[in-house]
Amino acid sequence: DVKVTQSSRYLVKRTGEKVFLECVQDMDHENMFWYRQDPGLGLRLIYFSYDVKMKEKGDIPEGYSVSREKKERFSLILESASTNQTSMYLCALGDYNEQFFGPGTRLTVL
């Protein structure tokens, strides 16, 4: 079974804090993705990576950055958290025929 692990299920941070969301896979897969999920908007792609140290912007990259130093780990970074970044964050890996999702991190920014 594919295992996609996200470091926290729930996280509460203050405005202006630097926030790290971690995603770890055990599949040795090249492609990894970060989405945010908001009611009525579905999933929107923030960033993705197709190999170590490679990254591309998705549809809503503003206010976020990513890091992929090792193949198994893909980190999403909020440099200075803001209240409009309160959301559910989902990590995924995969390609054409299937993407495997982690359980999500619900981030609240106060």
Add this chain to the structure above:
Amino acid sequence: GEDVEQSLFLSVREGDSSVINCTYTDSSSTYLYWYKQEPGAGLQLLTYIFSNMDMKQDQRLTVLLNKKDKHLSLRIADTQTGDSAIYFCAENMRNDYKLSFGAGTTVTVRA
């Protein structure tokens, strides 16, 4: 996602069939997908269909694709309480491995 549209809510009686509809915009999409999200969980792939197919059946699930109208539907036969979830339609935009998702349809199964 603005490129994929689906209704937000569906209520169905246990034992009836559920039909969830979706429209997409990118005619170059190779794959169209249905994902299921149960409460408190990530998304799980239910099924997908190649763009050169009209229909795909997998046990209680039937996917219909109308390429002319860019319309995709998911039919769940004999809907059970365990089918209560959010269902997302998705396409791979520009024949890429990046996916574009709809807003999700929340299906509620009532006794």
